[in-house]
Amino acid sequence: MKAVLDRFEGEMAVLLCGDEEVRVDVPKKLLPGEAKEGSWLDIQCNMDAPGEEQQRAKIEGLLSRLKNKKQG
Numbered sequence: 001m002k003a004v005l006d007r008f009e010g011e012m013a014v015l016l017c018g019d020e021e022v023r024v025d026v027p028k029k030l031l032p033g034e035a036k037e038g039s040w041l042d043i044q045c046n047m048d049a050p051g052e053e054q055q056r057a058k059i060e061g062l063l064s065r066l067k068n069k070k071q072g
Contacts, residue, residue: 005031005039017043 003017013031015024
């Protein structure tokens with residue numbers, strides 16, 4: 001997906017994404033250092049199945065520990 005860096009608002013960058021120019025606020029520090037107002041960016045979002053599974057296991061472990069504390 002393509003996005004244009006519309007403007008900066010403090011430490012945030014306002015991106016207008018896709019043909020519909022959906023507004024997305026992103027911390028400036030996550031953008032390439034040379035990005036400036038009017039810059040076009042290539043944005044990608046990909047699924048991370050192993051990362052998702054790892055996060056689910058982490059949450060299940062935390063929930064298990066909380067349940068054990070309540071029972072004990």
